[in-house]
Amino acid sequence: xxLSRIRYPVxxxxxxxxxxxxxxxxxxxxxxxQIGHYIVNSGGKRLRPLSVLLAARxxxxxxxxxxxxxxxxxxxxxxTLLHDDVVDGSELRRNRETANxxxxxxxxxxxxxxxxxxxxxxxxxxxxxxxxxxxxxxTNRIAEGEVLQLLNERDPDTDERRYMEVxxxxxxxxFEAAVRLGAVLAESPPEVEEAAREYGLCLGIAFQxxxxxxxYSIDNxxxxxxxxxxxxxxxxxxxxxxxxxxxxxxxxALLRDAIEHGGRDRIDVVTAAIxxxxxxxxxxxxxxxxxxRAKEAMQALPSSAATESLAMLADFAxxxxx
Numbered sequence: 001x002x003l004s005r006i007r008y009p010v011x012x013x014x015x016x017x018x019x020x021x022x023x024x025x026x027x028x029x030x031x032x033x034q035i036g037h038y039i040v041n042s043g044g045k046r047l048r049p050l051s052v053l054l055a056a057r058x059x060x061x062x063x064x065x066x067x068x069x070x071x072x073x074x075x076x077x078x079x080t081l082l083h084d085d086v087v088d089g090s091e092l093r094r095n096r097e098t099a100n101x102x103x104x105x106x107x108x109x110x111x112x113x114x115x116x117x118x119x120x121x122x123x124x125x126x127x128x129x130x131x132x133x134x135x136x137x138x139t140n141r142i143a144e145g146e147v148l149q150l151l152n153e154r155d156p157d158t159d160e161r162r163y164m165e166v167x168x169x170x171x172x173x174x175f176e177a178a179v180r181l182g183a184v185l186a187e188s189p190p191e192v193e194e195a196a197r198e199y200g201l202c203l204g205i206a207f208q209x210x211x212x213x214x215x216y217s218i219d220n221x222x223x224x225x226x227x228x229x230x231x232x233x234x235x236x237x238x239x240x241x242x243x244x245x246x247x248x249x250x251x252x253a254l255l256r257d258a259i260e261h262g263g264r265d266r267i268d269v270v271t272a273a274i275x276x277x278x279x280x281x282x283x284x285x286x287x288x289x290x291x292x293r294a295k296e297a298m299q300a301l302p303s304s305a306a307t308e309s310l311a312m313l314a315d316f317a318x319x320x321x322x
Contacts, residue, residue, distance in 0.1 A: 003045060006312045009305040010053040017049050017070045024071060024118060035099050035111040039078055043094045047313070048178045049074045051203070054313065055182025055196055057306035058298075065126050066185055072135065073178045075119035080142060080174075082112035087146070088233050130184050138177035145169025154234035156256035160241055164205075167212075172204025179203070179310075195300035199310065202294035207317040209287035212237040214322065216274050228267040231258055238286070240270075242279040251277070284318070291318045 007014050025036040049070035056066035084090070085098040086105045092098065100108040116139070123135055149166045152158040179200030183193040215230050216239050230237050236259050244252045251273040258270050274280065294314040301307050 003316065006054075006309045006316060007050060009309050010050070010057055013053045013057075013067060013070075014046075014050065016064075016067045017046075017053070017074070020067055020071045021074060024075075024122060027114070031103070031107060032111055032114050035082075035103055035107060036078075036115065038102070039081060039099055040074070042096055046074060047207070047317075048077050048174055051175060051178040051200060051310075051313070052181050054306045054309050055179040055200075056185050057182075058301045058304055058310055059183045059186035059188045059192060059196065060302065061182065061186035063185065065128075066182060068122055068126055069131065069181050069185070070178075072119045072122045073174065073181070075115045075122070076135070076139060076142075077174060079112040079115040079119070080146075082108045082115070084146075086112075087150070088229075090229065090233075092229075128184070131181060134177050134180055134184060138173050141169045141173040145171070145173065149235065152236060154260050156236060156244070156259040158236040158241065160238065160245075163236065163238055163241055167208040168201070168205060171208040171211075172201050175204030175207065176200040192300055195297045198297035199294045199314075202290040202297065203314055203317055206287040206290040206294065206314065209238060209283055209290065210318050210320065213239055213280050213283040213287070215239070216271050217280055228264055228270065231267070231270060232262045232264040234259055234262065238283045239274050239279040242282045243274045243277045246277050246279070247273060287318045291315065 021040060022037075025033065025040060027033055027036075052066055052070040052073055081093070082099055085093060086100045086108050089100075090098050091101050098108075099111070119135075123132055145166055145168070148162075149170060152162055152166060176197055177200070180193060180197045183196035188196070212230065215228065215237065231240065240255055240259065244255045247255070254266075254269065254273055258266065291314040295311050298307060298310050298314075301310070
């Protein structure tokens with residue numbers, strides 16, 4: 001599915017967000033400019049700011065503050081990427097070396113902090129306590145998700161419930177906040193705001209489930225990172241958890257050991273073990289069920305081109321190949 005078609009109802013808004021991001025990245029500290037531009041311009045899909053724009057228009061908002069909040073959401077997301085790559089020791093993202101590889105961990109963490117603080121500056125400029133409440137709660141939940149993921153690392157006994165709690169907080173929370181902000185700006189009634197929140201939450205979960213399925217199903221040239229990175233970092237994601245649940249005793253032993261000690265050097269064997277079970281299909285089907293829930297929640301919103309794009313965005317989240 002073509003993202004440009006999904007963006008069509010907010011195409012001009014998207015251009016305004018891109019321009020605002022570039023303006024607000026500016027700092028008289030040269031390194032901040034270098035790293036900020038490096039990661040912001042690294043080819044991301046910008047689905048989170050797109051979610052803000054589409055939700056605002058779908059809820060009938062006619063002002064301009066959604067431009068600011070879309071940029072805020074992208075800055076928060078970009079900051080988490082900088083921090084994540086340092087914590088995970090990642091070397092490749094979107095087919096480019098990560099910022100921590102190019103400039104080092106210290107610079108990456110500190111520029112991530114700058115982007116967080118710039119996001120909160122911009123948030124204050126919007127002048128809405130409800131907006132600040134939504135985003136402050138979201139950033140807190142994201143941090144909790146990061147810590148929960150850390151607790152699950154190298155733990156082969158991590159189950160599906162614990163995994164779902166991590167991705168709900170770490171990934172889905174920002175999608176949830178992004179869509180909810182559109183309803184807040186439009187001063188939507190509580191039932192519409194709740195529908196927007198539910199849509200964003202389910203969209204984010206579906207998106208992360210597909211990300212984790214792709215980690216074991218395509219090559220890194222298309223994915224933009226090294227296949228098996230999650231396993232090498234000791235992260236038990238759903239394809240591995242499911243494969244251990246339904247695989248043979250030999251497969252369970254292999255996967256447990258790979259989680260505990262890293263599996264990059266035997267990724268072919270690990271991938272074969274996952275492929276021989278229903279783990280990828282199971283993960284994909286769960287993602288599709290969340291995408292369906294997202295579209296069902298969206299039915300509470302007025303019919304419009306933006307609403308149709310939100311439905312297409314849910315389909316895109318589960319049909320994409322990278």
